[in-house]
């Protein structure tokens with residue numbers, strides 16, 4: 001051990017005498033201030049560097065769920081659990097779980113973790129940073145003889161990228177239709193769960209009920225560029241945005257492009273164009289972080305010399321605030337009606353996806369804030385525009401997430417990168433948040 005490291009950990013040791021080497025059942029001084037602890041950052045980054053070769057292809061990381069590379073990634077992860085003394089098990093949904101016992105048997109577990117599967121042609125940081133960060137936190141606690149009152153569970157969820165399959169199973173939100181869906185690996189989810197060591201016939205055994213956990217915390221890369229742009233080290237996630245998808249069918253009348261005068265047309269394409277502009281303006285005119293995207297348009301008959309008779313387009317609407325989502329749902333319908341009247345077309349709007357926002361728990365956010373402050377990190381509160389396993393866990397437990405910057409705001413790409421020091425910062429915040437949660441929550 002280097003002298004500086006020794007002094008640092010000695011200082012930390014002296015500052016938290018009640019946490020360390022506390023005999024089981026002893027009373028702890030709740031809320032006592034303590035010097036922050038640190039993970040072994042070099043070890044954590046070493047694991048990430050090694051993991052970069054698992055599923056690496058010329059076009060990026062390909063550890064899509066249930067593929068051979070996913071299995072190799074899980075084997076790698078299971079080894080890390082074992083080395084950390086976490087004695088891993090695989091639940092019936094295929095999630096990997098490890099546990100450190102606490103000193104108070106009456107307390108519910110604190111759960112931390114993330115995922116190690118990837119998208120097609122993705123990067124090495126989306127998932128592994130939080131998964132290995134959680135394992136490192138548990139290992140550091142053991143090595144530094146910090147005994148928690150609560151049990152600490154570390155989870156690596158299966159198939160996050162295919163629709164948070166592992167975490168949804170853990171809250172009992174998987175339907176038989178979900179199980180029949182074909183994952184990117186070409187296997188059905190039903191088959192996949194078996195491949196990774198789960199058991200579909202006993203899926204309910206993986207379920208946690210509301211109130212079963214003290215809290216859930218997830219460290220993750222931001223996957224956007226806000227932290228980097230603001231020059232901040234840590235994002236305290238206020239929640240994961242809600243999402244609505246709409247399919248809008250605009251019906252006009254297909255007619256000759258040469259013989260139909262401009263004032264006698266029922267041009268569905270013109271109506272779609274006006275609608276796209278109006279949706280954008282409506283969202284931008286209201287302060288906040290709502291985003292709406294028209295990403296797909298199918299034009300009929302899609303021919304150079306025919307006025308379009310029909311356009312089917314999609315709208316993707318997201319916000320952390322459910323009231324805003326409701327507001328814009330109504331507003332888009334109103335805009336459709338107005339443009340329909342003006343262009344002699346009809347608008348039919350159907351909602352196809354509706355996911356409620358997942359709001360972070362204020363107390364868990366305060367612990368993250370406090371941990372980041374004790375470490376001297378700059379930070380801000382922010383929503384997550386991307387989906388995460390944490391959104392599922394928020395349905396049954398107090399939840400919050402810790403974000404670290406993504407270089408260039410790039411993710412789901414082989415160019416995805418988070419600096420080693422930011423990975424360590426995030427894990428240090430997670431470690432100290434766990435300690436705060438352990439001291440405060442019951």
Ligand SMILES: [Zn+2]
Pocket residue numbers: 115126127160220388
């Ligand atoms: Zn992820």
